Amino acid sequence: MRALTKKLLRESWHLRGQLLAIVAVVACGIANFIAMRSVERSLYVTRAAFYDGSRFADVFVNVRRAGEHIADRLREIDGVAIVETRVVADVMLDIEGVHEPASGVVVSIPDGGQPELNQLVLRNGRLPRSESDAEVVVSSAFADANTFSEGSTFYAVMNGRRRLLTIVGTAVSPEYVLEMKPGSFMIDNKRYGIMWMGRKGLAAALDMQGAFNSATVLLQPGASEHAVKERMDRILEPYGSLGTIGRDEQLSARFLDDEITQVRVQATIVPTVFLAVAVFLLNISLLRLVSTQRMYIAILKAFGYSNAAIGLHYIGFAIVAVFLGTILGIWGGREIGVWLTQLYAQFYRFPVLRFEMPQDVLVVAVIISITAAVIGALSAVRTALRLPPADAMRPESPKTFRPGLFERLPLLPRLSPIGNMIARNIERRPVKAALSVTMIALATAILVLGRFLFDTFDGLMSIQFDKIQRDDVALTFAKPVSHSSMFDLLSLPGVTTVEPYRMVGVDMSAHGHIKRTAIQAMWSDTAMRRIVDAHERIARLPHDGLLLSRRLADALHVQPGDLVDVKLLEEDRRTISLPVSGLVDDLLGVQAYTTFYNLAAILDEQGSLSGAYLAVDRNELAKFNTAVKNTPIIAGVAVKQAAIQSFKDNYGENMNISSTWIVAFAVIIAFGVVYNSARIALSERGNELASLRVLGFTNGEITIVLLGEQVVLTLIALPIGMILGYGMSSILPDAFATDMLRMPFVFSIRNLGLATLTIVSVALATGLLVRRRLTRLDLVAVLKSRE
Amino acid sequence: MHTDHTRADVIFDVRDVGKTYTMGDVDVVALRSVSLTIRGGELLVILGASGSGKSTLLNILGGLDVPSTGTVSFRGTDLTHATDAKLTAFRRKSVGFVFQFYNIIPSLTALENVKLVTDIADDPMDAREALQLVGLEDRMHHFPSQMSGGEQQRVAIARAIAKKPDVLLCDEPTGALDYSTGVKVLDVIEHVHRQLDATVALITHNAGIADMADRVIKMRSGEIVEEYTNATRKTPAELIW
Numbered sequence A: 001m002r003a004l005t006k007k008l009l010r011e012s013w014h015l016r017g018q019l020l021a022i023v024a025v026v027a028c029g030i031a032n033f034i035a036m037r038s039v040e041r042s043l044y045v046t047r048a049a050f051y052d053g054s055r056f057a058d059v060f061v062n063v064r065r066a067g068e069h070i071a072d073r074l075r076e077i078d079g080v081a082i083v084e085t086r087v088v089a090d091v092m093l094d095i096e097g098v099h100e101p102a103s104g105v106v107v108s109i110p111d112g113g114q115p116e117l118n119q120l121v122l123r124n125g126r127l128p129r130s131e132s133d134a135e136v137v138v139s140s141a142f143a144d145a146n147t148f149s150e151g152s153t154f155y156a157v158m159n160g161r162r163r164l165l166t167i168v169g170t171a172v173s174p175e176y177v178l179e180m181k182p183g184s185f186m187i188d189n190k191r192y193g194i195m196w197m198g199r200k201g202l203a204a205a206l207d208m209q210g211a212f213n214s215a216t217v218l219l220q221p222g223a224s225e226h227a228v229k230e231r232m233d234r235i236l237e238p239y240g241s242l243g244t245i246g247r248d249e250q251l252s253a254r255f256l257d258d259e260i261t262q263v264r265v266q267a268t269i270v271p272t273v274f275l276a277v278a279v280f281l282l283n284i285s286l287l288r289l290v291s292t293q294r295m296y297i298a299i300l301k302a303f304g305y306s307n308a309a310i311g312l313h314y315i316g317f318a319i320v321a322v323f324l325g326t327i328l329g330i331w332g333g334r335e336i337g338v339w340l341t342q343l344y345a346q347f348y349r350f351p352v353l354r355f356e357m358p359q360d361v362l363v364v365a366v367i368i369s370i371t372a373a374v375i376g377a378l379s380a381v382r383t384a385l386r387l388p389p390a391d392a393m394r395p396e397s398p399k400t401f402r403p404g405l406f407e408r409l410p411l412l413p414r415l416s417p418i419g420n421m422i423a424r425n426i427e428r429r430p431v432k433a434a435l436s437v438t439m440i441a442l443a444t445a446i447l448v449l450g451r452f453l454f455d456t457f458d459g460l461m462s463i464q465f466d467k468i469q470r471d472d473v474a475l476t477f478a479k480p481v482s483h484s485s486m487f488d489l490l491s492l493p494g495v496t497t498v499e500p501y502r503m504v505g506v507d508m509s510a511h512g513h514i515k516r517t518a519i520q521a522m523w524s525d526t527a528m529r530r531i532v533d534a535h536e537r538i539a540r541l542p543h544d545g546l547l548l549s550r551r552l553a554d555a556l557h558v559q560p561g562d563l564v565d566v567k568l569l570e571e572d573r574r575t576i577s578l579p580v581s582g583l584v585d586d587l588l589g590v591q592a593y594t595t596f597y598n599l600a601a602i603l604d605e606q607g608s609l610s611g612a613y614l615a616v617d618r619n620e621l622a623k624f625n626t627a628v629k630n631t632p633i634i635a636g637v638a639v640k641q642a643a644i645q646s647f648k649d650n651y652g653e654n655m656n657i658s659s660t661w662i663v664a665f666a667v668i669i670a671f672g673v674v675y676n677s678a679r680i681a682l683s684e685r686g687n688e689l690a691s692l693r694v695l696g697f698t699n700g701e702i703t704i705v706l707l708g709e710q711v712v713l714t715l716i717a718l719p720i721g722m723i724l725g726y727g728m729s730s731i732l733p734d735a736f737a738t739d740m741l742r743m744p745f746v747f748s749i750r751n752l753g754l755a756t757l758t759i760v761s762v763a764l765a766t767g768l769l770v771r772r773r774l775t776r777l778d779l780v781a782v783l784k785s786r787e
Numbered sequence B: 001m002h003t004d005h006t007r008a009d010v011i012f013d014v015r016d017v018g019k020t021y022t023m024g025d026v027d028v029v030a031l032r033s034v035s036l037t038i039r040g041g042e043l044l045v046i047l048g049a050s051g052s053g054k055s056t057l058l059n060i061l062g063g064l065d066v067p068s069t070g071t072v073s074f075r076g077t078d079l080t081h082a083t084d085a086k087l088t089a090f091r092r093k094s095v096g097f098v099f100q101f102y103n104i105i106p107s108l109t110a111l112e113n114v115k116l117v118t119d120i121a122d123d124p125m126d127a128r129e130a131l132q133l134v135g136l137e138d139r140m141h142h143f144p145s146q147m148s149g150g151e152q153q154r155v156a157i158a159r160a161i162a163k164k165p166d167v168l169l170c171d172e173p174t175g176a177l178d179y180s181t182g183v184k185v186l187d188v189i190e191h192v193h194r195q196l197d198a199t200v201a202l203i204t205h206n207a208g209i210a211d212m213a214d215r216v217i218k219m220r221s222g223e224i225v226e227e228y229t230n231a232t233r234k235t236p237a238e239l240i241w
Helices: A004-014 A014-053 A070-075 A140-145 A199-206 A226-239 A251-292 A293-301 A309-347 A359-386 A389-393 A417-428 A430-468 A487-490 A552-554 A596-603 A618-628 A640-694 A698-736 A749-777 A779-784 B053-059 B084-092 B110-118 B126-133 B151-162 B179-196 B207-212
Strands: A059-067 A080-086 A087-093 A100-108 A121-124 A135-139 A153-158 A160-170 A192-198 A209-217 A473-481 A495-510 A515-522 A546-549 A562-567 A575-584 A592-595 A609-616 A635-638 B010-023 B026-039 B043-048 B068-076 B095-098 B167-171 B199-204 B215-220 B223-229
Touching: A004 A014, A004 A309, A004 B053, A004 B167, A014 A251, A014 A640, A059 A226, A070 A209, A070 A226, A070 B095, A080 A100, A087 A618, A087 A635, A100 A153, A100 A199, A100 A635, A140 A160, A140 A192, A153 A199, A153 B010, A153 B084, A160 A192, A192 A199, A192 A495, A209 A226, A226 A618, A226 B068, A251 A293, A251 A309, A251 A359, A251 A430, A251 A515, A251 A640, A293 A309, A293 A779, A359 A389, A359 A546, A417 A640, A417 A698, A417 B110, A430 A640, A430 A698, A430 A749, A473 A487, A473 A618, A487 A609, A495 A596, A515 A552, A515 A596, A546 A552, A552 A575, A552 A592, A575 A749, A609 A618, A618 A635, A618 B179, A635 A640, A640 A749, A640 A779, B010 B053, B026 B053, B026 B068, B026 B199, B026 B223, B043 B053, B043 B207, B053 B167, B053 B199, B053 B223, B095 B151, B110 B151, B126 B151, B151 B179, B179 B199, B179 B207, B199 B207, B199 B223
Parallel strands: A100 A192, A135 A160, A515 A592, A546 A575, B043 B199, B043 B215, B095 B167, B167 B199
Antiparallel strands: A059 A209, A080 A209, A087 A100, A087 A153, A121 A160, A135 A192, A153 A160, A473 A609, A473 A635, A495 A515, A495 A562, A495 A609, A546 A592, A562 A575, B010 B026, B010 B068, B215 B223
16 A cells, blocks of 8 residues: 555544544435435336326316217317226215224226226236226225225215225226325325226216216327317316316326425435535645645655645545545435335335435435535645645744734723634634534524424414314215205214305406316304414405405405406306405415305305314214214215324324434534534644643633634524524425415424524534543643644 | 752652653653752753653643652642642642743733733732733734744743742743844843742753753753752853853
8 A cells, every 4th residue: 555545544544533524414415315316216217107107197177977978079189199088986985993984086997997097006906897886996005004905895975875895906096196185285094095996886876877077188299288178178168177187286296296396406405505514524624634734745745746646645535534424325325215215105106116226326426425525625735735845844834813803893892811812713714714604504594494394384283273173073065965954964963063164166267367266155253164374363254255365366466356257167157256355374275265155145055065064072973973974965074183193193203203304414514513623623722722731721711712612603603593594494485385285484482492402512512522632632742842 | 039049948849750651562761760859949950961851850840740650749739649630720820831832822912821821820910010021011912923932932931920930940941042032031031030039940951051050950861960059150141052
């Protein structure tokens, strides 16, 4: 081994503390990069293969009922490759072992085989026999959550009749990669599932023989989706069409797409933060190394070592740290990637979702690492190369100091000599100090942002379940029922209060903008479902006109006082003009609200209801559930307690793991910055500190001198980090707002307190780690050397 | 003032002190068996080549190190078995150090370097007064990088005496200085010695400097090989080396 290489390895060992801190930061960056990029790629590639292989449709539409011959008209549209009709129904389920009524969707598949579009991939079992109205294939997520196997049975209420269904297989479908109940914001595979049944059997059960109520379309390559949808809408309008949607609006596809985009963004931002910190740490550590090795550099130059050799030697230190960090990061990235993939596979159902580390991702990771090493080493190498040999032989001239800004400002208290030492050392290297502050602030901001996400989710839960959803159970009827049904509901066991609601689908338009939405009508003094905005204020329902979600009003460019055209998507499909009387920053969905009686008047009804909100005596809940499961007219049930429990089951643990990660990442950054800065300070000021010890200063007193700078920088960084974290937090709800869900802005002092506590603890612990070295200062040796 | 040292108090009592360092795999004997007493108010020069053990002896006197064998006491208090905290307190209260490389803090001005010590001393002199004593009243607000080596060493001396120490220990104080600057620094030490009636132990490899001492101890290979008292002391200006 060449002598210079030996020097590199031995001194790397000597510098192991500092290098390890850098290794940890690099490892975090690379692990995140590898995991996120690989998972993103897995999702992307798996999705593409799944969509292609199982012929995922491009356009979807639901109608009330259309004769099968209408499909031929759809097939004639330019650009349409395949049209497949089917029968689809929302059903209530009664599953043994699940107390609350569950719900789901039954989708028909052609008799005797796979559909042409949205083909199923059987996980096990077989497809249902063609004429059976009792055999179903169920989605694998639903089956797993309920531990169903072939032969398992459950009840479904279809078209008012309760039927026993037998599971003959489980499958995944490109249409339901993610199974989420429309209108919900949580996944609950136990209480919501997809079933596939033979067309004949299902059509018979639903009285849909010779007709369809759902169609899916595959486009020819290059066809205009927009044009096809427009034509389809025109053809299907008389048949109660709810409007065509493309993949971009299809629930599962959209969620998956959003997820992939999000992972891709994270795969860029998170590693960038870590590698920036690593570059900074390499920079300050190597600059210090070069400064302590002036003499050796001079000797090497005197011996005739080339600039290139010396430069490479110092880059070598960066490479050592980055190399180890990359190895560790690749290993960690694989672990995180496997975990993440398992997590995704739990919610996103593909035929196969495996973690794979693409080679090019690995290559890019290595290139990024090497680049970071070179950038980090650059200024140190430049300093080493610029050193004229003769100069380098002499010890470094005393560092130049001048009175600091702090001392020149009038009115500020004069500092003690130790205070001056700290202040002047900071002011002497303003860029380094600023970067240290930036990095610690960044760690603080990451903590604040991480906590914010959880507080926000908690906030959303608390707004949803404490403020808005005050009912115990929300029922949906298969179709609107008469007002008198309220009394039937009151007679269900345990029901103490009933509040009806009416929901009607509409196309709302104004100023040339159109939006498909719904008008939801409740009692004007509703106690069960209050309308609560992001600031937890309760909005009052207007006596006439509509209260619009602000997001809906923005989309339509309307303000209170304006008129909107409302086309009813039920029955007579009239278009009427209604005034906008108010806006609300609500959190879930985009819709219009009005009073129950107002909507009844608009619809010219005697107060029919789409569903009802119930208060149910907890002790009677079991009886209530049984009764509801046997009430055919009910198409959907949402039980609040079950929703809360499902949230805890599905998200609780994952959120804890993510939360631990975020804290760990921030801690590693803070540790890396404080540790390396303190070690460098110790190296730079070892002589001063030993001199002070000789003069009779205690270890405690010189600790202040050593760590004072880190304390000051940390104290400066904390408020900056908080402001940064607050700023990033305040952007987030808007950035992630969708028609489906807006996050409230929940920012607590506790969040700032926790971030402060974490950073201060890390800084203290790190400081104490470095402080141990003070007891090992060689007082005698220090006095015998110049530096 | 320095005529009758025999009747003055014994400040240091060193008995059979030996010191062995373990450096890597070898033991290095720095002191073999040294005994001496230092009395209040005397100016002692310890003379020896490098490796003679003089610095080790000074470090033990100053509480920077403890002997491997033998005992050392300061005003009757045992330093041999003192804890780190006791030694720190001893240095803080009783010892003034002057080193070859000054060891002053670059980020502090001359005045602040002195204040650093007066801030933690029990009954210090005014920091300005200490700087006046070494002739640096005009350079008080200068940083080390703005001062010559001689001036920096005088700051170190001012810093050492400002706490009014019982003993001033100087380790090669002129070692890094040219002749004329060295003379100036010795002049300051001599001046302080007379003005404050301070006990001074000065180590040097430079035989010429021995002539300014009351008493001279010569060391070689960790032992005292010769000890004598100067009948008359030369002033630093008269010294030749």
